[in-house]
Amino acid sequence: MTYQHILVAVDLSEESNVLIDKAVKLASRLEAKVSFIHIDVNFAELYSGLIDINMAEAQHQAMETSREKLDKLASYAGYPITHTFVGSGDLGQELCDTIGDYQIDLLVCGHHQDFWSKWLSSTRQLINCSPVDMLVIPLREES
Template sequence: MYKHILVAVELSEDSDSLIDKAAIYAKKFDADVSLIYIDSTYGEIYTEFFDLTKPEVASNVPDKTSRYFKRFIERSEAPIQVALVGTGNISNKLPDVIKQYDFDLLICGHHHDFWSHIVSTSRQLINTSLVDILVHPIVPGK
């Protein structure tokens, strides 16, 4: 059913459960897994995405981002096909990335905390996604 799964990660250990979930789906459907992180902190600094599965582009992203992606790729039970890093607004950028790479399932997390009830990135993704979405709860302490 699914052939190319995209996991929207954040730079924290909270993304581990998302990567684990993607590996389960990848095994079940014999699908590829890719990762994406879009830093919205500083707006759109650069318009292109960097693929961190290609060693020559690692110098273009901050060290913290490179370290987390290296960790994500190493811990994933499914091979990571593409590891994209970009800047800007995730709900604006994601539809184009999904079309470009032909992703057919998006996995994202949703925190169960005060701020996520007010401002929810997962809700923005649901409203703009062109593919199926799996929203995985991220509960502190679990």
């Protein structure tokens, strides 16, 4: 099978470069499209008590910051990036919706190999819901 559209899920850290490098290398060999996605936390869902800030404005600012960082990663890629998506909410749902809407056939994501990731892994959530093939890149802690 050849992949035609690869979606790279990034957390906007420097480790995202590892995922981008692998995805671009694969895409260039297959002449595939590459898109990036980052899912922000939905602040309104995190706090339900009284708080004196404008949640919509805070969410908008966070998404704008994420968009800027995603644009820098797109420049770093050195390969044509078809789409850059910034969303918020449930990671699995947002990714699955994007995969379906944009005919994605490979999802690339990272997985930290540390103590906390054994208990709190977003990659495990994606494995259980992804409708397409996944390439999971191990992200090891630097010694």
